[in-house]
Amino acid sequence: MALDIKSLSFTRQILPIIAVLGLVLAAFYILSSQPDRELSDPDREPPRAPEALANAARVAGSGVVEPSSELVQIGSALSGLVTGVFVRPGERVSEGQTLFTVDDRQVRAQLREAEAAIGEARAAIAEAQSAEATASRQLALYRSVDDPAAVSRSEVIRAEGEASTAAERLRLARARLDAAQARAASARTEIGRLTVRAPIAGEILAVNIRKGEYVSTMGGGGSQPFIEMGQTQPMHVRIDIDEEQAPRIALGEPATVSPRGAADQQVKASFVRAEPLVVPKRSLTNSAAERVDVRVLQVIYELPAGATGDAGIFRVGQQVDAYIPARQVR
Numbered sequence: 001m002a003l004d005i006k007s008l009s010f011t012r013q014i015l016p017i018i019a020v021l022g023l024v025l026a027a028f029y030i031l032s033s034q035p036d037r038e039l040s041d042p043d044r045e046p047p048r049a050p051e052a053l054a055n056a057a058r059v060a061g062s063g064v065v066e067p068s069s070e071l072v073q074i075g076s077a078l079s080g081l082v083t084g085v086f087v088r089p090g091e092r093v094s095e096g097q098t099l100f101t102v103d104d105r106q107v108r109a110q111l112r113e114a115e116a117a118i119g120e121a122r123a124a125i126a127e128a129q130s131a132e133a134t135a136s137r138q139l140a141l142y143r144s145v146d147d148p149a150a151v152s153r154s155e156v157i158r159a160e161g162e163a164s165t166a167a168e169r170l171r172l173a174r175a176r177l178d179a180a181q182a183r184a185a186s187a188r189t190e191i192g193r194l195t196v197r198a199p200i201a202g203e204i205l206a207v208n209i210r211k212g213e214y215v216s217t218m219g220g221g222g223s224q225p226f227i228e229m230g231q232t233q234p235m236h237v238r239i240d241i242d243e244e245q246a247p248r249i250a251l252g253e254p255a256t257v258s259p260r261g262a263a264d265q266q267v268k269a270s271f272v273r274a275e276p277l278v279v280p281k282r283s284l285t286n287s288a289a290e291r292v293d294v295r296v297l298q299v300i301y302e303l304p305a306g307a308t309g310d311a312g313i314f315r316v317g318q319q320v321d322a323y324i325p326a327r328q329v330r
Contacts, residue, residue, distance in 0.1 A: 007314060020041055024281075025320045029119070033226075034309075038252050052123050056326075057195070057326035059241060059324045059325075060245075060322070060324075061239045061242070061245075061296075061299075061324070062153075062240055062260075062319060062321055062322070063238050063240060063257070063319070063320050063321075064235070064238055064317060064319055064320070065237050065303070065314050065317060065318045065320060066074075066236050066238055066316060067205075067231050067232050067316060068230070068232070068233075068235060069202060069204065069230045069231035070304070071205070071228055071316070072199060072202070072228070072229050072230050073097060073227075073228055073240055074199075074225060074227035074229065075217070075226060076102060076192075076196055076224055076226060077101060077193040077196075078190065078194055078217065079215060079216045080194065081212065081213075081215075082100055082103075082209055082210065082212060082213050083101050083102065083104075083211065084100060084211060085207065085211055086098050086099060086101075087100075087204045087227070089205060089207055091204045092201075092203050093200070093201065093203075093204060093229070094198065094201045095200055096111035096197050097198045098195055098196070099196045099197060099198055099204075100196050100227070101195050102195075102215060103194070104190075104191050104194040104195075105276055107187050107190045108187070108191065111184055111187035111188060111191065114181075114187055115180075115184055117179075118181055118184060119171060120176075123178075123297075125173040125174055127169075128166060128172075131166040131170075132166035132169070135162040135163035135165075136163050136167040193223050196226075196227075198229065198267050200229075202229050202231040202267040203230065203231070203233075204228075205229055205230060205232075206225075206227065206228040207227055208224045209226045226293055230316065232308065233308075234302050234303060234305060234308065235299065235308045235314060235316065236300050236302055236303065237257055237300070237320055238271060238299075238300055239255065239257075239322045239324070240281055240297075241296055241299055241324075242294055242296060243294060243297060244294075244295060246278070246297040247327075248327055249299065249327065250325045251274055251299070253271065253324060253325045254268045254269060254270055255268070255269045255270045255271070255299075255305065256268060256269075256322065257321070257322045258321050259313055259314065259318060259319075259321075260318070260320060260321060265313050267303065267307045268304065269322070270301060270302045270304075271300075271301055271302075272300040272301055272302050274297060275298040275299070275300070275301045278297050279298065280295055280296075281295065282293045302324070
């Protein structure tokens, strides 16, 4: 039996077929777009309060591990080419130890010029002293003659002028010596400034320069410090407490601290101090519910020795979660 296309009705035959196909496609789309409801462990373990504070009043905060000296960012007093880097990350240095050096050839040339000027000035001083002594003796001889007819007045005046000139030459030579010595001292100071030394004893945390690179004292706001170091024995953790929760914190009480994403590894940190200035929040946790338009009280705690170092669970710059007992309200 042949299908007569002309006898087909759009509203009674074709439209119902299109509706049925649309329902089938919609059902398939809905079923395929259903979320996976299978339960699984979270990628990162969420923070949790310690058992001692599970049912007690507490204040929570996030923080960052830092050296007990705070982070010391080493720069250079003078611009130039790096001629040597003598430390590596992880190395411990003593106060005054050389970290890196900057090219000092030009300054050393200036020092040699100043030292040559010192020698020249000393020779001029010796010559001026000899001339002054001769002029002084000649003048004294003329003045010691009792007979006015033996020495004319003009000769006495000439001798006085020569003595005065010799004295001025001596003062000028001594002034030139002082200037040359000042230039030499300035050059030695510049040479010392081109050798960058450790301001404190501590651990090198980062080295951002290499031999042959150019260091500038005019670095922009986003430029990295040349070397970062600090005292990592012991380590501190700087905890940010929301300004709304700051009045509740029990200052002086120990804090329970755990690395971000490892809530099962908790340690007790001892109270060090609370910063006197409430500052805008800068340490972010990347939480979706986190507010950044708040100010925080920064509280410093000392981590136990066994939790830091090569065998510890904390590193400088690491984010942590902290729980602190709340003040008892009477």
